[in-house]
Amino acid sequence: MFDTLSDRLSGIFTKLRGKGKLTDADIDATAREIRLALLEADVALPVVKGFIGSLKERARGAEVSQALNPAQQVIKIVHEELVKILGGEARRLQFAKQPPTVIMLAGLQGAGKTTLAGKLARHLKAHGHQPLLVACDLQRPNAVNQLQVLGERAGVEVYAPAAGNGVGDPVEVARGAIAHAVRAARDIVIVDTAGRLGIDLEMMAQAAAIRDAVNPDETLFVVDAMVGQDAVATAEAFRDGVGISGVVLSKLDGDARGGAALSVRHVTGQPIMFASTGEKLEDFDVFHPERMASRILGMGDMLTLIEQAEQAFDSDQKEKMAAKLLGGEQFTLEDFLDQLISVRKMGPIANVLGMLPGMGQMKDQLAELDDSHFDRVTAIIRSMTPTERSNPKIINGSRRVRIANGSGVTVMDVNQLLNRFTQAQKMMKQMGGMMGLPGGRRKATKSPKNKRKGKAGSRPRAGGGMPGFPGAGMPQLPPGLDPNALGGAEGGGFTLPKLDFGKLGKGDKDK
Missing domain, CATH: 1.20.120.140 (SRP54, nucleotide-binding domain)
Structure with missing residues (x-):
């Protein structure tokens, strides 16, 4: 944006x-x-x-x-x-001393309130809460059904006694939801209210009535970040008519100019608390003003990238890889596949790389990246037998033809994957050697500096880098970024720690 x-x-x-x-x-x-x-x-x-x-x-x-x-x-x-x-620092939700905590969502129709209700419920459930979604949008066609579908996907209960489509009293539904939450031991109630295409007295009166009925601990104004200056006027109207305690930006992944995101905090005086960055339920996060400012200035967002990686790579997988390194075990194609799947969970690869410092200068290259390469590599590995994945050396010519036919690629694609994987294995072994592990000791070498003293080898210099990914340290801010960090002289691929997935360009499918 x-x-x-x-x-x-x-x-x-x-x-x-x-x-x-x-x-x-x-x-x-x-x-x-x-x-x-x-x-x-x-x-x-x-x-x-x-x-x-x-x-x-x-x-x-x-x-x-x-x-x-x-x-x-x-x-x-x-x-x-x-x-x-943008608000100075992130503000968390204020929970009620006596459950349930009531969160009311308000905003115009089309701003994404219902979808955001499902995202917020999923986010809170992942943090140990038991939320309840409440369908108080009884005017928009199929709004109740949409919330029920989202609740099912998020694994969250939906309270919807009224059918909607113009039938039912949203104020009574809201009151009943609080009583139901107490009986069902739900500690958070998320109330999805109706919106209009524009601001009118009827909408404000209904939102105010629901507010008075449930006495929310948080009233979040959901604003479409792509609307522009209209979002500011709408925010002022809801602030004066209903009262809001926080703002949620939806559609932050759009291509609009982004003025609403930079204006709404100043105009309303209330913090931006959450941001929706995509269509999936998991495309949702706490809004961090400092991280957003760093992205705008092309400084990257390493903290968000680290958090996404921690969520994508589960603890068992990390412990398994650590044990392999410490025990000097061989890195297999099965491990390769596990890491590949975890990287895909982090989102589109262009978005992931865009969080690295300095990548703002390489937007044209990032725009050419797609995720189809991941799909091809995954298909190739899954076309192999468990024995072939654990010991790729047994994959001869006939096996390569069978794997290529089973995955819908060419034999050349299979060869390229196996060659890159062999390089990755060597790199993992060298990483073990750098840590002094039994599985990867380096051969003793003599440099001119230590030859007279008879010292075997020398310790790698700090920041000297590792084979396979330039620099190996923290990426430098512009203009210090090495353009080859995107994968070789052509700059058409990218390199991640441990694995080089090669070229990802849209036009590389036949290479």
Whole structure:
């Protein structure tokens, strides 16, 4: 969503790099360009004025004039001001002292309230709660059925005594839901309310009546992040008519300019608490202002990437891989397949790589990546017998033909996979050697520096990297990113720790 704004800001900061000292003219020119970039991103004018005023004041202060690198200090100020207008820090839900905690969702029709109710319920259940979904949208056709389907997918109970489609009293349904939650020992009640295509008195009156009936602990305003300035006006109307305690951004994966996300916190005075980033129930997370600001400035989002990896790679799988390394066991195609499936759980590979610092400069390459390569590799490995997966060396010519026919690929595809896997095995063995493990001791070598002393080998230098993935340390911020980190001289593939999956371009299916 913030690609256009990110590109504009990146170009502005590029002009600042290399300047030993910033003049007032430099600061004014930079502030003017940032102002235009924010306005083009559809950020509300009061937000832009406050942002630019604070930027100029701080840029002319001692923190920049006395800095060793004034340009980087200005970038730091922009990052901190972005964090400020996005809310400063993440705010968690406020739970009631006496269960159940009641969460009411409000917003316009089409903003994604019902889908978000299912996502929020799944998120809370994963954190040990027992939520109850309540169908109080009795006007939109099939809204009740949609919530029931989402509840079934999330494994959460849905309270829906009224059929909907214009039949039933949403206020009575809300009251009954609280009593049912107490009887069924549900500690959280999520109330999905009706919306309209536009703001009207009837909608506000109904939302206010439901609010008075259930006395919610949290009233979350669900806003479509793609709407633009209209989202700000709608947020103000709900703030004044119903009262809101937090904001949830839906459709944050869209290609709109993103001004609503940067404006709604400032306008409503309430924090952005959650963000919906896709159509699946799992495409939902707590909103972190600092991480979002880092993404906008092309600095990546390593913390979110780590959290997604922790969720995708279960503890048993991590312990199994650690035991293999510590015990010097052979890395097999079965392990390869397990890691491949876990990587797929993290989402589209372009999105995963986009969270790495510096990847903002490689958007064109990331746009060419797709996940079809994963499907082909998975099909190839699953066409093998368990014995072939554990010992690929026995896969001769006839076996390769059988595997290729069974997976719908060519023999060349099978050969390329086996060759890359052999390289991955060597790399895993070398990793064991670097840690001094029994399965991967390196051969003793003599370097000119230690030859006279007769020392066998030398310890690898810190940050010297490992075979198969350049640098091996934390990715550098732009412009220090090595373009070869995306997989060789062509830049058409990508490299993950432990495994090189090769080329992922859309046009590489026959290679």
